[in-house]
Amino acid sequence: MEHKTTPINKAKKAATSREDRLKAALKANMGRRKAQVKARAQSDATDSNEAVKSKGQD
Template identity: 55%
Template sequence: MSDQMTPKNPPKPPSAAQTREVRLKAALKANMGRRKQQARARKTPEDTGNNENKGQ
């Protein structure tokens, strides 16, 4: 039963393709977050600017 508890082979480090995929996934997530933040920042001034022009 002790054979089942201890692994015979230690876990292999992730391959180059796996590390690349993880790195790209993180970069994409960060990029999407920045784009959403920029879109929100662009939307806010338009809303306040349109309210000022409605009275004219």
């Protein structure tokens, strides 16, 4: 016997796939943001270390 897809089943599938896409997009976005914060923190640490070294050379 074949399973018939009803409009309700299609709507549930669409909602589920939309949620999955949104979850994946959110996870990717959070990963990018974390990488940005990490890169900025490293950059700031490097900049502050260079500033301290240059002040000591004067």
